[in-house]
Amino acid sequence: MSALRRYFRPEQVRELVLVFLIIVLALFFGTQIRDYYTGRTFIRISTSVAIIVVVAMGETLVVLTRNIDISVGSIVGFTAYFVGTQLARHNDIAPLVAVLMAIGIGAAMGLLNGILVAYGKVPSILVTLGTLAIYRGILVNYSGAKTVVANSLPQWVINLSSMNIFSIGELDFRLLVGLALAVVVFFQLMLTYLPYGRRLYAIGCNPDAARVAGFPSQRIVLVAFVLCGALCGLAGFMYLARFSNITVVAAQGMEMSVLAAVVVGGVSIFGGSGTVIGALLGATMIGLLEQSLIRWLVISEFWRRALLGLLILLAVEGDAAIMNRLRKLWARSELQMAPKQENQ
Amino acid sequence: MFHLNSNLKRRWAALSALVVLSLLLAACAAPTAAPTVAPTKAPTVAPTKPAGPVKATPGKAVKMTLLPKFLGILVFDQTHRGAQEAAKELQNPEPLQYLGPTPENMVAGQIEIITAAVTQGQDAIMISNGGGDELVPAAKAAREAGMTVVFWDSPIPSGEGEQVFVAQVDFNETGKVLADMALSIMGAEGGKFAVISAAPDTANQNAWIAALKDVLKKPEYAKLQLVEIAYGMEQAEINYDKTLALIDKYPDIKLIMPITASGFPSVCKALQDEGYCGKEGEEPKVVTTGLGLPSELVSYTMNGCAPKFALWSFVDFGYLTYYTTYLLATGAIKGEIGEQFEAGRMGTYTIEKDPTREKGLRVKMGPFSIYDKTNIEEAAKE
Numbered sequence: 202m203s204a205l206r207r208y209f210r211p212e213q214v215r216e217l218v219l220v221f222l223i224i225v226l227a228l229f230f231g232t233q234i235r236d237y238y239t240g241r242t243f244i245r246i247s248t249s250v251a252i253i254v255v256v257a258m259g260e261t262l263v264v265l266t267r268n269i270d271i272s273v274g275s276i277v278g279f280t281a282y283f284v285g286t287q288l289a290r291h292n293d294i295a296p297l298v299a300v301l302m303a304i305g306i307g308a309a310m311g312l313l314n315g316i317l318v319a320y321g322k323v324p325s326i327l328v329t330l331g332t333l334a335i336y337r338g339i340l341v342n343y344s345g346a347k348t349v350v351a352n353s354l355p356q357w358v359i360n361l362s363s364m365n366i367f368s369i370g371e372l373d374f375r376l377l378v379g380l381a382l383a384v385v386v387f388f389q390l391m392l393t394y395l396p397y398g399r400r401l402y403a404i405g406c407n408p409d410a411a412r413v414a415g416f417p418s419q420r421i422v423l424v425a426f427v428l429c430g431a432l433c434g435l436a437g438f439m440y441l442a443r444f445s446n447i448t449v450v451a452a453q454g455m456e457m458s459v460l461a462a463v464v465v466g467g468v469s470i471f472g473g474s475g476t477v478i479g480a481l482l483g484a485t486m487i488g489l490l491e492q493s494l495i496r497w498l499v500i501s502e503f504w505r506r507a508l509l510g511l512l513i514l515l516a517v518e519g520d521a522a523i524m525n526r527l528r529k530l531w532a533r534s535e536l537q538m539a540p541k542q543e544n545q
Numbered sequence: 546m547f548h549l550n551s552n553l554k555r556r557w558a559a560l561s562a563l564v565v566l567s568l569l570l571a572a573c574a575a576p577t578a579a580p581t582v583a584p585t586k587a588p589t590v591a592p593t594k595p596a597g598p599v600k601a602t603p604g605k606a607v608k609m610t611l612l613p614k615f616l617g618i619l620v621f622d623q624t625h626r627g628a629q630e631a632a633k634e635l636q637n638p639e640p641l642q643y644l645g646p647t648p649e650n651m652v653a654g655q656i657e658i659i660t661a662a663v664t665q666g667q668d669a670i671m672i673s674n675g676g677g678d679e680l681v682p683a684a685k686a687a688r689e690a691g692m693t694v695v696f697w698d699s700p701i702p703s704g705e706g707e708q709v710f711v712a713q714v715d716f717n718e719t720g721k722v723l724a725d726m727a728l729s730i731m732g733a734e735g736g737k738f739a740v741i742s743a744a745p746d747t748a749n750q751n752a753w754i755a756a757l758k759d760v761l762k763k764p765e766y767a768k769l770q771l772v773e774i775a776y777g778m779e780q781a782e783i784n785y786d787k788t789l790a791l792i793d794k795y796p797d798i799k800l801i802m803p804i805t806a807s808g809f810p811s812v813c814k815a816l817q818d819e820g821y822c823g824k825e826g827e828e829p830k831v832v833t834t835g836l837g838l839p840s841e842l843v844s845y846t847m848n849g850c851a852p853k854f855a856l857w858s859f860v861d862f863g864y865l866t867y868y869t870t871y872l873l874a875t876g877a878i879k880g881e882i883g884e885q886f887e888a889g890r891m892g893t894y895t896i897e898k899d900p901t902r903e904k905g906l907r908v909k910m911g912p913f914s915i916y917d918k919t920n921i922e923e924a925a926k927e
Contacts, residue, residue, distance in 0.1 A: 234793075241793065244819075249786055334647075341647055346622030348807075351814055352844030363818045443818075444781040446810035446841065449617030450648040451781060495790040502776060503745070 211527040212476060215467045215520060219482040223489060230493040240371030242492075247374075248362070250488035251381040252277075252443065255436040256455065257462045257480045258388050259311075259429030264463055265392075265401045266422050267408060267472025268318060268325035273433050274455035275336035276310045278447075280437025282340055285349035285447045292355045299358075303438035304431045310336060311430015315423035333456070341449045351445035361442035377439050384432065388477045401425060405472025461513055462487050467520065487513065598885040598893045599877050603636045607874045608668045609867070612658055614675035614699065616645040618807050619838060620859045621673070624698070627863025628671070634889055635871055642667070648779065651675035659683040663690045669874040671866050673698035677746050681706045693874040697866040699749035704905030708873060708880045709896060711866045713857045714911045716749070716901040719836075720756025722913050723802065724766050726834045726853050731799050735768025738800035739791045741775050741784060741808055741835075750804055752901055772798065777808040784811035789819060792831060802835040806856065809837035813845040822850040839916050839924035846921045853917045857910065865891055865910050880906060 209217075231237045256273050263270045280303045287302065288294055294302075310332070317328040351359055364376040392398035400421050404411045412418050440452055466483025468475025490512055494505045611628050613621035625643050632641045642662075646654020652675050660683055662670050670687060674680055674696055684706030687694050693708060700710040714722075727738055740757070742750045754774060761769055772795050777784035788801055788811070801816070803809040812833055816822045822829030829849050837854045845851040868888035872878045878886050884896045891910075899907035916924055 236793075236796075245789055245793070249782075337647060337649075341617050344617050346617050346619060346625075348617075348619050348841065350841045351810060359814075363820070440782075444785060444811055445814050446781055448779075448781065448807055450615075450779055453649055453780065492786070492790070495787060496793050498794060502774075 211524055211531055212467060212474065212479070214527055215524060216476070216479050216482060218520070218523065219466065219479070219486060223482065223486050226486070226489055226493070230489075230497065233499070234493060234496050237493075240369075240373065244373050244375065246485070246488050246492045247378045248443070249492055250484050251375070251377045252436050252439045253455070253458050253462055253488065254381040254481055254484045255384050255432050255439065256459045257466070257484050258384055258477055259432030260459050260463050261466075261468050261475060261477050261480045262388070262401060262425045263325070263429045264468050264470060265405045265472060265475060266425050267405045268422060268425070269460075269470070270311075270314060270325065270329045270426065270429050271456045271460070272310070272314060272329040272332040272336055273429070273459055274452045275333050275340070276307050276430055276433035277437045277440055277455055278449070278451035278453060279310070279336050279340045280306045280434045281440040281444075281451050282344060282349060282447045282449070284438055285354065285441045285445075286347075288355060288358060288441075289349055289353035294355075296357060300435070300438050303441075304434040307434020307437060308427050308431040311427045311433070312423075314430065315426030318426060319419040319422040337449075337453070340451075344449050349441070349445070349447035354441075354445055358442050359445050362445075377443065380435075380439065384435070385477055385481050392477060397421070397424070402473050405469075405474070407473070458484075458487065464517060465513060465520075467524075598887045599872060600887050601635055601868065601872050601877060601889075602875065603634070604638070605635075605871075605875050606638045607871055608639045608642075608666065609637070609870060609874070610642040610644055610658070610662050610667050610670045611863070611867075612655060612670060612672045613643075613645045614673045615648040615651050615654070617648065619841070620806050621645070623859035624673075624863035624866070627858075627860035627865075628867040629863075630860070631864045631867035631871070631889060635868070637871065639668075641867075646675070652679050655680060656683045659687055663687050663692060667692060669693035669695070669870045671695045671697055671870050674701055674748055675699070677748055678703050678705070693870055695866065695870045695873065697862065699747060700899070700902065700905060702748045702902065704899070704902055707905060709869060709906045709908055710899060711862070711869050711908045712899070712901075712910065713859075713862050714913055715909055716752040717756045717759070718911070718913070719753040720758070720760040722855050722915075723753070723757050723804065723835065724760040724769065726855060726915070727769055727800055727802065728766060730832060730834055730852060731769065733768070735766075735770065736799040737770045737772045737795050737797055738802055739773045739775060739795070739798060740771065741777050741787060741791075741801060741803040741805070741812060743779050743805040743808065744776055753804055756901070777803070777805065777811070779805065779807050781808075781811040784808040785815040788812045788815040792816075792819075792821065798831060801831060801833045803833065804836050806836055806838045806841070809833070809835060809851070809854070810841045810845070813842065813850045816850055817845070817848075823848040839921050840926075842916075843921050843925040846916065846918060853915065855913045855915050857913060861891060862910055864889065865894070865908070869894070869908055882906065 256277060260270060260273060283306060284299055284303045288299055314329055314332055317323050318325045362377060365373045366376055366379045367374050400416055403416060404418055404421055441447060462484035463480050464470060465486060466479035468480055490509055494500060494509060611625060628641055644658050655675050659670060663686060669692060678701060681701060684694050688706055695709050695711060696707045697711040698713060701707045740754060742754060760766060761771060775787040775791060777787055791801060792798060801812055803812045816831055821831040833851045834854050836856055838856060842851050865888050872886050873880055878884045882896060882898055885893055887893050894908050896906050896908055899905040
């Protein structure tokens with residue numbers, strides 16, 4: 202047992218629990234839904250989660266610093282609409298330019314959030330609640346009641362969402378899913394190995410200590426918001442590719458799914474704890490639940506949302522109870538080990 | 546020193562919180578425009594009672610507000626265009642206000658705008674109801690304040706607080722048109738199909754679904770099997786996911802029927818992405834029909850994903866709504882059963898009891914336009 206404790210941290214146990222829960226859910230729905238274990242189910246869930254995962258990565262960075270960004274849905278919607286309009290007007294924009302445009306706009310919106318939070322010293326929930334409404338308002342005004350429609354977009358955008366990186370039999374691995382996974386891997390490495398990544402944890406764990414230690418807290422928080430915005434921009438582009446028909450309500454309410462993914466994935470809302478792999482697992486679990494519930498014949502439209510909410514609550518509550526217990530176990534064993542370490 | 550410092554900081558924080566709050570408020574209040582407070586002029590009633598349809602007297606000052614379900618949807622923009630055309634024709638010196646809530650705030654925002662219109666001394670308001678009976682108290686208050694309250698596109702289900710409802714088409718006819726299109730696409734052997742609606746509580750879509758179900762009871766439609774009504778909540782991602790879920794749930798489903806124009810394109814995109822229709826040289830496995838906008842669906846009609854669908858002209862709809870409201874507000878018509886009036890280029894209309902609701906008066910526009918490969922490219926230019 203103590204050997205186990207030395208190799209696993211409570212956070213890793215939590216991720217294993219999530220993996221276990223995902224498997225249990227998949228086994229359960231396998232008995233309920235016809236033809237569940239097919240490549241098709243994998244495609245449905247993976248593609249529906251891809252966009253949420255990218256935004257959840259950005260949200261994780263912000264939440265780690267003990268902040269929150271609830272304007273993400275508006276940023277995704279605005280970039281999707283703006284880039285869509287530009288592509289509809291100028292069909293010859295190069296793909297890379299379009300992606301960079303989306304990331305740039307997202308980053309600029311994140312920058313405004315970041316400046317107000319880090320340098321304006323306004324609580325992030327207030328700032329992003331404001332920008333949530335402001336960015337959506339700008340979109341409504343900018344749109345002039347027009348929608349972006351698929352047939353005005355260049356063909357490569359429309360085809361992007363059905364493009365495969367590879368496929369094994371029935372099982373397609375879509376390009377957008379690959380992109381989302383690349384983002385996860387990149388940010389997992391960044392958070393684990395780069396000084397900037399470690400500082401995010403430090404600030405979230407104990408902002409005062411981080412300041413005393415001489416960390417440029419404000420800049421670190423600012424960069425977290427900019428990165429979050431940039432990822433929302435990328436997600437906005439993915440949104441455009443997937444749905445191609447963009448109205449002013451694009452990605453409205455996405456902040457809820459994203460926050461649910463992040464919290465279920467074990468990223469602490471009090472900052473300083475959690476991993477992007479956890480957020481990925483959280484998003485996967487919620488995506489699996491959502492996609493399976495709308496295919497489950499037993500449950501009606503009206504109960505689906507309530508059940509989803511209940512399951513998320515159970516997951517978070519259960520997780521909190523287990524985590525507390527685990528933390529105590531770990532802490533106790535560390536106490537026992539502590540004097541020995543001092544002697545060494 | 547330390548205390549002073551932290552006090553200052555706290556004050557700065559409070560100040561910036563205030564700034565953000567006021568920004569937020571400004572953003573929320575944006576759709577309600579500048580408060581042009583002016584006394585309401587009592588509309589002068591024309592004493593003469595001419596025989597035949599009533600004609601509008603142009604040039605009267607009537608402050609009118611057009612209130613769609615929410616801003617940012619093409620069909621409502623077209624309605625606005627039609628209303629502006631009528632306003633120009635009627636030489637109303639007061640500019641037409643076009644105000645709407647943001648989408649996430651549909652019903653609450655509409656109530657706010659109606660209430661604001663009363664205090665601003667507007668003479669008339671034209672509303673597309675974004676909910677059910679939630680708007681009744683606000684609409685009643687507006688009526689009591691002497692305003693003309695006309696609904697269009699989506700009525701108050703109970704008919705309370707509403708003077709007249711301008712209906713785009715006969716709601717019972719909608720059921721028939723939808724069933725006929727499904728029948729002509731699926732053929733005599735029929736099959737399974739599903740409806741995708743906007744939300745569980747939108748008045749107009751619910752009336753159409755009820756009408757469709759009624760029509761399906763008739764023997765000639767016996768082979769059409771409506772398996773589910775799903776709701777896309779006017780959001781691309783939900784419409785998209787629900788479409789694929791329907792296909793997975795009912796592997797032999799033949800047709801998906803979105804009855805909300807804003808959700809239609811996402812349904813087609815989902816089918817096309819997953820290879821159910823629109824593949825060159827392949828017979829489509831699942832197709833769509835329903836209510837949609839030609840300009841948004843032209844590519845899907847051409848590639849076979851949406852071979853046939855219907856809608857009415859939203860420009861004409863705005864034009865007729867404006868005419869009706871102007872006539873009511875100027876007192877030329879009273880809003881009674883049997884009154885006939887002339888609506889400019891569109892001809893003569895009659896106020897009748899709404900046969901699709903228990904209470905309420907109706908002006909019916911109609912007819913449906915049916916779009917397919919032969920006429921869509923022309924229609925898409927509008």
